[in-house]
Amino acid sequence: MVERKIRVLVAKPGLDGHDRGAKIVARALRDAGMEVIYTGLHQTAEMIVEAAIQEDVDVVGLSLLSGAHMTLFVDVAKLLKKNGLDEVLIIGGGIIPVEDVPKLQKEGIAAVFGPGTPTEKIVEYIIKNVKR
Amino acid sequence: MSDIVQNILKGDQRSIARLITLAENNDKIATTAMKDIHPYTGNAQVIGITGVMGSGKSTLICELTRLYRKLGKTVGIIAIDPTSPFSGGALLGDRVRMMELAMDDGVFIRSLGTRGMLGGLTSAVYDVVEILDACGKDVVIVETVGVGQAEVDIIKIADTTLVVIVPGLGDSIQTLKAGVMEIADIYVINKADRPGVEQTIAEVESLVDITCSGKDRKTPVLSTIAKQGKGIDVLLQEIEDHRSYLEKTHLFEKQRRLRYEAELVEIIRKRLMSFIFDEQTCKQRINDLLDRIGEKKTDPYTAAEEILGTILK
Numbered sequence: 001m002v003e004r005k006i007r008v009l010v011a012k013p014g015l016d017g018h019d020r021g022a023k024i025v026a027r028a029l030r031d032a033g034m035e036v037i038y039t040g041l042h043q044t045a046e047m048i049v050e051a052a053i054q055e056d057v058d059v060v061g062l063s064l065l066s067g068a069h070m071t072l073f074v075d076v077a078k079l080l081k082k083n084g085l086d087e088v089l090i091i092g093g094g095i096i097p098v099e100d101v102p103k104l105q106k107e108g109i110a111a112v113f114g115p116g117t118p119t120e121k122i123v124e125y126i127i128k129n130v131k132r
Numbered sequence: 133m134s135d136i137v138q139n140i141l142k143g144d145q146r147s148i149a150r151l152i153t154l155a156e157n158n159d160k161i162a163t164t165a166m167k168d169i170h171p172y173t174g175n176a177q178v179i180g181i182t183g184v185m186g187s188g189k190s191t192l193i194c195e196l197t198r199l200y201r202k203l204g205k206t207v208g209i210i211a212i213d214p215t216s217p218f219s220g221g222a223l224l225g226d227r228v229r230m231m232e233l234a235m236d237d238g239v240f241i242r243s244l245g246t247r248g249m250l251g252g253l254t255s256a257v258y259d260v261v262e263i264l265d266a267c268g269k270d271v272v273i274v275e276t277v278g279v280g281q282a283e284v285d286i287i288k289i290a291d292t293t294l295v296v297i298v299p300g301l302g303d304s305i306q307t308l309k310a311g312v313m314e315i316a317d318i319y320v321i322n323k324a325d326r327p328g329v330e331q332t333i334a335e336v337e338s339l340v341d342i343t344c345s346g347k348d349r350k351t352p353v354l355s356t357i358a359k360q361g362k363g364i365d366v367l368l369q370e371i372e373d374h375r376s377y378l379e380k381t382h383l384f385e386k387q388r389r390l391r392y393e394a395e396l397v398e399i400i401r402k403r404l405m406s407f408i409f410d411e412q413t414c415k416q417r418i419n420d421l422l423d424r425i426g427e428k429k430t431d432p433y434t435a436a437e438e439i440l441g442t443i444l445k
């Protein structure tokens with residue numbers, strides 16, 4: 001009797017101040033039957049990766065509003081790889097210029113969801129692309 | 133012994149995390165690994181923390197852990213939140229209050245959903261305690277949310293159980309009066325910066341006077357301001373004193389036996405349930421019996437006896 005559940009870490013790296021969007025997504029994922037570990041605001045890449053290891057998550061969802069996404073998202077992606085967490089699906093959300101999306105994808109952020117993306121789309125994406 | 137167990141005994145974080153997942157998922161690999169792990173357990177001091185939602189349990193755990201770390205002890209934290217009965221999902225938010233511990237190698241934090249268990253625990257919690265114990269954590273702290281009457285299972289696992297109460301909440305005093313919260317080894321009145329602390333302390337103390345009359349240990353009532361790190365040193369001292377008390381009175385062995393009993397019952401329950409509701413074994417028979425119960429051709433008791441009869445044969 002094996003009962004798998006998708007575990008998702010929702011984190012908010014960087015210094016910008018509010019996490020409404022992240023919380024809405026966290027709730028939607030919970031309502032879709034996932035276990036969502038919420039870590040709150042102002043996380044460094046190191047803290048996020050450490051939490052991802054201990055919580056043994058399948059997905060890391062990063063949310064960001066300020067312009068620092070490139071470095072922060074990429075830092076998390078690199079650090080996850082360095083720790084051998086290659087299987088973890090990384091997704092990002094927030095205000096991210098379209099021209100940056102391909103660059104982020106090249107660095108291992110599998111998908112980027114802009115503001116106002118229906119949460120069902122995010123749920124669907126995770127279920128389809130989760131790696132284990 | 134499997135690689136995963138060897139790595140856990142060496143303290144490897146990813147192996148610890150993975151075995152916890154396998155145990156939660158009732159994977160066969162976990163069963164084998166847990167058999168190998170048991171001989172290496174029994175050293176960790178297990179502390180349970182329960183109390184109403186938002187009473188400051190996670191904040192308290194963070195502060196307690198910082199103090200234990202100063203004393204050179206390593207800490208494992210198991211934070212349990214309810215799984216939604218509707219979706220099967222869970223929002224596990226206790227880490228928010230503990231993120232400053234995330235970068236410390238001597239601390240391992242794991243969030244768990246209750247996954248359908250009543251009583252505030254998850255059925256995997258026994259395994260998780262043993263895994264953190266075997267990997268060398270000196271102290272294991274278990275947080276469970278107390279939503280009311282049923283949240284008493286924590287006492288079966290913890291050597292020392294803390295019940296957290298906040299000032300001005302008539303409710304929590306009511307549950308105390310109902311005898312529900314007699315499970316405490318230590319009462320913690322947190323948020324002592326709020327109005328009404330003195331009254332709450334007095335109320336809890338007068339209850340303790342009644343419930344502990346004639347007993348050789350009186351349950352201590354402490355006040356803390358977890359958010360400002362106040363009162364934590366006294367709390368830690370009381371936890372240590374309770375531990376010495378258990379050892380002195382030989383209640384310690386009794387407490388551990390209680391945990392093994394609860395674990396054993398849980399393993400058997402899980403095995404029986406999965407056997408009965410498994411497609412290959414009994415599921416079809418159950419469906420037939422349910423039809424017959426509905427048609428009044430049999431009754432639930434007779435049906436249950438029939439099912440148990442097959443198993444016990």
Ligand SMILES: Nc1nc2c(ncn2[C@@H]2O[C@H](COP(=O)(O)OP(=O)(O)OP(=O)(O)O)[C@@H](O)[C@H]2O)c(=O)[nH]1
Pocket residue numbers: 184185186187188189190191192226229277322323324325326356357358359360
């Ligand atoms: N005023 C005051 N607030 C506190 C104190 N301790 C914790 N808090 C606040 O109370 C809120 C809840 O704290 P948590 O530590 O998350 O409480 P909890 O019991 O773990 O909550 P759940 O896990 O959701 O049941 C947070 O906003 C804390 O900052 C305190 O001593 N005084």
Ligand SMILES: [Mg+2]
Pocket residue numbers: 189190191225226275
């Ligand atoms: Mg909490």
